[in-house]
Amino acid sequence: MQKPTYFLILIYILFSTEGFCQNIQLKIIGASEKENAVIDSINYNKQHPDYQSIQSEVQNIQNKLLKQGYIENQHIGIKKMNDSTFESEIYLKAKFNTIYIYYNKNLIEKSILERISKKVKDDYFILNITEVEQKLNYINSEISKEGLPFSKLKLSQIQKTSEHSLQAKLELETSAQKRIINDIVVKGYKKFPKSYLKHYLKIKPGQVFDLNSIQEKTDQLHNLRFARETKAPEVLFTKDSTTLYLYLEKTPSNTFDGFLGFGTNEDTNQIEFDGYLNLNLTNNLNFGESFTVLYKSDENDQQTFEADLSLPYLFKSPIGIDLSLRLFKKDSSFTTADQAAKLHYQINAKHKIYTGISATESNDLLSNSSNTLSDYKTFNYNFAYEFVSAQSFNRLFPLNSKIYAETGFGERTTNDTEQKQSNFNLDAFKIFNLNNKNSIFIRTEGATLISDNYFENELLRFGGINSIRGFEENSIYATLYGVINTEYRYQINNNIYIHSIIDAAYYENKISDTHEKLFGYGFGFGLLTKAGLFKLNYANGKNEDSNFKFSNSKLHLSLLANF
Template sequence: MQLKIDGYSEFETQVIDSLNYLKKHTDYASIKFELDSLQKTLFKIGYIENEIKNIKRLNDTSFYSQIHLKKKFKTIYIYYNKKDVDGSVLNAISDNVSDDYFELEFSKAENALNYINSKISGNGLPFSRLYLSNIKIRDKSNLEAHLIVESSEQKRIINDIIIKGYEKFPRSYLKHYLKIKPSQLFDLNKIQNKTEQLNSLSFANEIKSPEVLFSKDSTTLFLYLEKAKSNSFDGFLGFGTNEQTSKLEFDGYLNLNLTNNLNFGESFRLLYKSDENDQKTFEVDASLPYLFKSPIGVDLLLRIFKRDSSFTTINQSAKLHYQIHAKHKIYAGIVSTESNNLLTENATPSITDYKTQYYTLAYQFLNSQSYNLLFPIRSKFYLETGFGNRKNSNNLEKQSQFSIDAFKIFNLNQKNSIYLRLNGSNLISDTYFENELLRFGGINSIRGFEENSLFSTLYGLINTEYRFQLNNSIYIHTIIDAAYFENKTLNTEEKLFGYGFGFGILTKAGLFRFNYANGKTENTQFKLSNSKIHLSLTANF
């Protein structure tokens, strides 16, 4: 069946047609419903006196109707009581607010009233109701009305929070991470927004929206959570050809992360790395959040680095952190380093025993996209600075260090995205020892180079990838990396580039990644023998 609707003039017909009403219908009931809907739409945009004049059946398949729009009212003046509505709420929706009325475009009145009601409800009055009373014509194009607010006199607060599904969920995360606690004014919209942040945690998920039980004198909030697999085992195997010996060499690492096994939200990481430059790294760190139910947590780290038979370096750090918001965290702490020269013969002055002690400050921003299993973190920003002294047998010298690690995924659409990462560090000192230089290179920095094969006093690198997701578990990507570094012990400056491709597959065992990259310096020719292949598997359990 076809429906044709006209107005009482050419202009009225144009207004009706601009609303794109449904013209094809299956029966008369559908036609009647469409006319009622169209009348309501006309009312909302200011034609409050619109009237359906007739509905005619032209033949078996066609109906005709005519609507008289009449006058359009552009503005409504709403009178209110100051005790019912806060002035700051009205200023957010109206440019003209006086002591007893505020002015609105009539077409925006419904959304404005919904906004006012949400603010009143969020102030501990969830059963509030408001409406316009005594609506009448003010002049040719304006209306006026009175705002009536009905709500209980007693404000609702959260009296109790009950967790279903994961009863041992650490309660400190409710108070300090989500900012939800008993005795807080009840606001369901804010609670729903906050509980969605639970999906940013690696060890818990929200399985359904929160529910509320209202009784005469109490309000109980129910949260529905489940414990997630948050432990991970990560490793990679790399191999390439040694330019001097022309032999195939292997390198790799093992990285174990244990999270929330004690239902405290704690994390523990163990790393062991051995690479083709005869360098070995052992690292263990722990993070203990919300100590003694306070908003303060502690991070502890021990790192031991050994380079062939030249030197060893031991780093120890203790930092306090404070969770400002689910996405924001700040750190403050102390870092000490001790390095020992292992060379007993042919000792070089560039490697010597020293000790350093830094006081550090850091800030972290983390934004997740938990719906994406391949890339659960959308963006990260970490900035750290440290100031202290280096002491050796000869003198005491002031030093400072700055580092940054940031990345962002730009989602072009559901399948295509661009990954951009910036990483860098700078050691500032009057003199430098070889065994205190910054080390980088490899799968987690500039790809196409051996792990930790590059030494510098300053470096900065950019990793870029164009990613294409074939489905929810497989993706392919390009590799285009660039880096710049300085080594003041050798008075060198160098630009580096890495090119390649890779793919990732999410299997039952975990995320398997393959990277093929070729690295070159600015003034060297491309050599296929410089290519590196990196394989890694991250398994969750």
């Protein structure tokens, strides 16, 4: 007897489970075929697990119909047709297309309404029914920007004015007193330079409180190298004060960058080495300051030393100062010393402008020099603009785009003459992200020196890993040049990428009457390690009229370490 009993229980459980898992069908109909077509266009969910889900779906359909203008739609009821099918009737009735909304001009500015409606009068404005919710949310957000974060809008006294039109009164519920930021508290990075709150993020006590604006401003912290936001801002409201909390942490911002390059000397057929060291110290005094030292020595017996100091927001003002020193020696031919001082103003987190002066002194070291070398001094007035945009989600490429443009006007003085001169420099790049793994990098760099005559020791110098790849460092002298670097990058994972190298350049040298096009081709990869970003580039350079030679190839190694 026990076995048949167990068998029957098993059959009951199996069939019961199947019944419990069976979906219920919902069909919604209107009062006519036309109404049925409107309901079907909503694409409502027809499969449901239980009766409660059906009721929720019917309510959802009514709300959607309401937003489309069927504000008088009526739900007749839900009928059970059989064990698996339910039918609901909703009569749509008339559709309303427009609504006349009356408002108090002392509470809501007419200029706000003119952004959302083409028909705004002194006491009312007109909207399409389908836009009402979206437009009212916009009005409410604009009112919140005026320091009224708890404002509420609602339509009252809704009436029919014609067969397809309505009218209503717009009511505003808000506190009598506007909210302002009374205090700003930084959590985590307590020594965060306060000047950056006021002049970089543009957030300070006494401002009208607007949470959306604050979130947009704190997003600009991604452009800072020495700090990051750990979580979204929070606000503490009390009866008579508003306190803003920012959650930040200090990040490693010092960098050490260097590379080692080697290639074959065409004359001696021997391997020659070149390289540079670049040390950047940022925000070690919690002031936002930056100090950079660069030393470079290459196979052309050229030595370069550069030092830059940037001090932002002097005396808590929006003005900062940049000082620089550059020393260059070309074997035993000449030396050049450049000094510059600039004042900068941070317009916002992405834009910065500069103005300043620079002076250059160059000495001819050859006793029997030709007319192409000469002692000279220059003095220039300079103006510059900088734009920086970050992409903090990518550890390998934290900057998405950058533009730096500078121009200078002045004169060059030799022993017996003065010569008016001007110059222009541009350095810009942009990363085009195709998807999470593929991107295209394009950089353009160029400079020109405009003068009636030129000396060899004042010419522009370019070439190498930071210019056109496949050529020796600073081996090309020009009065005008332009370089385009392109890379197709494939990111294998968050720490490794490979890329192509296709570079092109054009330059002119008016001393030697040279006009030439250069090309560089190759490949490379980058590896983000605990020590920093290690990069290897292999590139071969050629001019327009020559053939490729493997002996001209350059292998560049560099390591950018953060600490």
